[in-house]
Amino acid sequence: MKMAFYGTKPYDKIWFEPLSKEYDCEINFIELPCSEQTSHLAKGHDVVCVFVNDHVTAEMINEFHSLGIKAVLLRSAGFNNVDIKAAEGKMPILRVPSYSPESVAEFAAALLLTVNRHTHRAYARTRDFNMNINGFTGRNLFEKTAGIIGTGKIGQAMINICKGFGMKVIAYDPFPNPHLDVQYTSLEELMTEADVISLHCPLTPETTHMINRDTIALMKKDVYLINTSRGALIDTESLIEALLTGKFSGVGLDVYEEEEGVFFEDKSNEIIEDEQLVRLAAFHNVLITSHMGFFTHEAIREIATTTLENAVAVMKGEALINEIKV
Ligand code: NAD
Numbered sequence: 001m002k003m004a005f006y007g008t009k010p011y012d013k014i015w016f017e018p019l020s021k022e023y024d025c026e027i028n029f030i031e032l033p034c035s036e037q038t039s040h041l042a043k044g045h046d047v048v049c050v051f052v053n054d055h056v057t058a059e060m061i062n063e064f065h066s067l068g069i070k071a072v073l074l075r076s077a078g079f080n081n082v083d084i085k086a087a088e089g090k091m092p093i094l095r096v097p098s099y100s101p102e103s104v105a106e107f108a109a110a111l112l113l114t115v116n117r118h119t120h121r122a123y124a125r126t127r128d129f130n131m132n133i134n135g136f137t138g139r140n141l142f143e144k145t146a147g148i149i150g151t152g153k154i155g156q157a158m159i160n161i162c163k164g165f166g167m168k169v170i171a172y173d174p175f176p177n178p179h180l181d182v183q184y185t186s187l188e189e190l191m192t193e194a195d196v197i198s199l200h201c202p203l204t205p206e207t208t209h210m211i212n213r214d215t216i217a218l219m220k221k222d223v224y225l226i227n228t229s230r231g232a233l234i235d236t237e238s239l240i241e242a243l244l245t246g247k248f249s250g251v252g253l254d255v256y257e258e259e260e261g262v263f264f265e266d267k268s269n270e271i272i273e274d275e276q277l278v279r280l281a282a283f284h285n286v287l288i289t290s291h292m293g294f295f296t297h298e299a300i301r302e303i304a305t306t307t308l309e310n311a312v313a314v315m316k317g318e319a320l321i322n323e324i325k326v
Contacts, residue, residue: 001315003027003073004045006034006054008266012075014021015304023308033200035259039063047311050082053260058086071314073211074324075307076294078230080203085326092285092323094310098153099294099302105157107293108198108228111252115287116141116224135284139195139222139249142166147194149187149210150201150229151177158198170194173201191218196226203230213238222249228293231257236276243283251286254293263290 001024008029020027020211028045032038034054040063042048048069051058056072063082064072072082072093072267087093114120117138125132146162147153151173159182162169171182172190185193187210198217201207211225211234219225225248227234236257242248256263258274272278280286310322 001025001047001075001311002045003047003049003311004042004157005029005049006038006041007051007264011300016308018310019304023312024269025311027263034060036060040067041087042069043067045069046200047071047314049307049311051265052076052078052081053263054081055260056082058083059208061086061090069226073307074312075303079324080230081198084324088326092314094223094314094320094322096303096306096310097322100296100299101153101157103296103299104154104202104228104293105161106131107254107289108154108200108226108252109161109297111221111226111228111254111287111289112141112196112198112224112250112299115250115252115285119159120287121284124297136290140320141196143168144191144195144265145170147171147183147185147190148267149190149197149199150172151180151182151184154228155200156180157200158200162196162198166194167196187215188218191215192220194223195220196224198226199229200234201229201233208232209235209238211235211239214240216242216247219247221247224248224250224252226252228252228254231255231259240279243286248285251283252289253280254289255291256280259291 034050039060118136146167188309290304
């Protein structure tokens with residue numbers, strides 16, 4: 001089996017290369033992202049493997065189909081970047097539906113603790129032997145209200161973490177889980193009541209810009225907002241507007257709606273043209289990380305194993321348990 005592996009980073013090789021032998025898979029590690037300019041590189045392979053910022057359009061699906069590609073394998077849980085409908089009847093699209101939800105939930109908690117207690121700024125100060133703590137006042141999380149949007153695998157892990165802090169937890173999900181020990185509310189109620197809002201739902205047409213001028217207006221003053229799901233859940237323009245009014249105590253963003261082409265790359269020697277990203281990064285109470293919530297040993301091992309198992313299932317004509325259906 002030959003796999004065209006797009007958007008390769010050094011850590012991908014570390015985890016996929018040793019495993020590929022076990023699964024009898026020859027991986028062609030391509031550093032370029034998967035795009036209309038690079039889709040022809042899939043020629044001669046059986047399957048294509050992509051990541052979160054590789055946009056697989058209907059045109060690319062058609063090209064893959066004509067090249068005899070048997071499946072597109074996402075090494076992620078989210079799949080908003082692939083035209084699933086266009087692939088119907090042409091090739092299955094498979095994902096890694098669950099790989100250590102705790103990795104992302106723990107990272108969401110890390111963002112929350114960091115923006116709340118300013119540890120990132122304290123680190124910079126103490127390295128310079130500036131031991132002044134002015135401006136670093138935080139808030140106890142104990143007995144505050146956490147509002148969790150999306151109570152799937154990661155949302156549930158985040159609920160447990162918040163409970164561990166002694167927080168009251170409320171949640172919104174259009175498909176409430178009756179087995180979950182959490183108080184479901186309407187989205188509006190959650191926006192109004194929560195001291196901390198953490199986003200754990202997928203990006204869909206319904207959830208795009210769910211954090212916007214109107215929903216921000218419902219939020220408490222001094223609220224914390226954490227997004228480890230997908231950037232476009234938040235309307236960046238509205239967020240910046242509200243940050244300028246001092247609405248938020250802290251905002252932690254592991255994802256950003258225009259992250260494609262910037263996140264995962266070293267742009268430190270380049271002029272950043274995205275003015276909204278530069279504006280966001282300049283707020284002392286905003287912490288941006290580069291889509292790394294998933295990045296633990298446990299999660300990457302799971303991603304690599306499941307992706308290769310997905311590939312083997314395609315090649316052997318076995319049941320495709322991780323296929324994404326329209
Ligand atoms: P999941 O499918 O287990 O759960 C998603 C939940 O969102 C479901 O309960 C679903 O009912 C709910 N939902 C659907 N529409 C909603 C809406 N309109 N409002 C509120 N909730 C809604 O998914 P998961 O594994 O918990 O992952 C959640 C998201 O996290 C993924 O979609 C992905 O975008 C993101 N993610 C990010 C990283 C990272 O590294 N930062 C890693 C993995 C996943």
